[in-house]
Amino acid sequence: MAVSLIRLGLRSVSANLERSAAIVSSASVRKQIKLIHTKPVCHNGVCYLQEKSWEGDLSEAASSALRRSYSKQHGRPEEDRRKQQSDSDSDSDSDTECKGLDRSDFWRRKMRTVHNILDIDKDGLISFNDFVLFSERFKALGHLDEKQAKEFSDIIKMTWEEQWGAIDPYNYVTVEQYLEDMHHVLNDKTLKKKAHRWLPYLFKAVDKDKSGFISVKEFKLFFECLGLDNEHAAVAFAVIDTNGDGKLSQKEFVKLGKDFFCTEDETRVSKMFWGPLHEI
Template sequence: MALSIVRFGLRTVINFERNAAVLSVASATKQFKLLHTQPTCNGSVCYLDSERELQRPRAALRRYSKQHGRPEEDRRKDSDSDSDSDTECKGFERSEFWRRKMRTVHNILDVDKDGLISFNDFLLFAERFKSLGHLDEQQAQEFISIIKLTWEEQWGAIDPYNFVTVEQYLEDMHHVLNDKTLKKKAHRWLPYLFKAVDKDKSGFISVHEFKLFFQCLGLDNEHAAVAFAVIDVNGDGKLSQKEFVKLGRDFFCSEDETKVSKMFWGPLIN
């Protein structure tokens, strides 16, 4: 009997030491992974892959940012794409001039002027150009589809509680410009704006047709005439679709205050 008790005690000690060794190895392995895991960044925050794994159950709750913008899960997912520069993990490094331009576009896209961009604002914005009647049925359908896809890719869910503040718009556009994939797709609706105001379908827009563009942006004809005189650098009195799209894209991408593209979306706000 005494011998059995001694054997049981020895077996218990051995099992305890074996389990302790396994736990020690597992802990060391986890620490090794943490030390050698590459960080993933979303434009303002960097995560270790292991940290993201721990956060996935929480992400299922679809937490929104404090500005009620895109879900944080969607914002992290976009960061897997390649970056145009190495500034993606360094937060905001854009000039005040660029910020003024982005605030200008946010104000234009905020069609109902409540200080927030919603998907309904996007639809109202698109409807202004559609209502000119210069897009055929197929072009109009494509335009709305691209507007919808752009919203989903940049700001997530289409629902009445998903809003984009000025601060959120600045952050998201900074992220878009640092991501090759998103940057290529971000302004693919620009050709449809051109086609919508190309009243005579000549493939060029005149100053009079450019005034239609500004009217759809909620701006007056005087601003349109001034802007057109500046961006029509060769003085031929017309803009091709290629010129129009390039000016529109340069407005978002450039921080050069001497570029004429700064006039494309009208007077800059403070």
């Protein structure tokens, strides 16, 4: 009789432990579900992501740690992101080739600047949703026709997939990962040619009068879409408009944008292209 009571007691304790474990596991799963983004909503040239959250979301710090962990596990594997250097023809902009394994603090400041610009929600990480929202800001200006807008969206998607892999809510790019990946992109001739193919669409989006040139006023639209101050736009334009004709052609615009990523020469005027440099 005593033995039966002991067995019954052990089964009861075991059942309680199993139920407790199930409850803890269920709560843990709920907590590990991050914000799910919906489509961006734009108004007067400013775009936002509508968000809905699940009950039991993690704290901001814990959520950030979870996203970083998931990104490492489910994003593009490191060996896939770092494609072997192609034997294809070199980029025509040979004067902007990045060489050597180490990058200067100046170059790192520039990459941090762009990471901060692309980090639309300012959580310290870049996601595909940030990329989408970035493109929506320019499309919301209304200066791209339907075909151009679709091409722009397609290129943004391809750029993300080629550089960072999976498109899902948890694949994020940290600052250090962005620095590391851009280092490899710039040393891979094939990836380098593709990395900034969306630059012409930024130009067309701000070329309001479709003249094939952008003025300082239109360059201010560019900075507005980047989330930067108009005053910075005027200063930057004055510096990069080296011939002083008050306008930039698409060729000049694209070359400045690419040069920003490639050169480590602090005297190049392209350092002003993406606004004030981020402090290390």
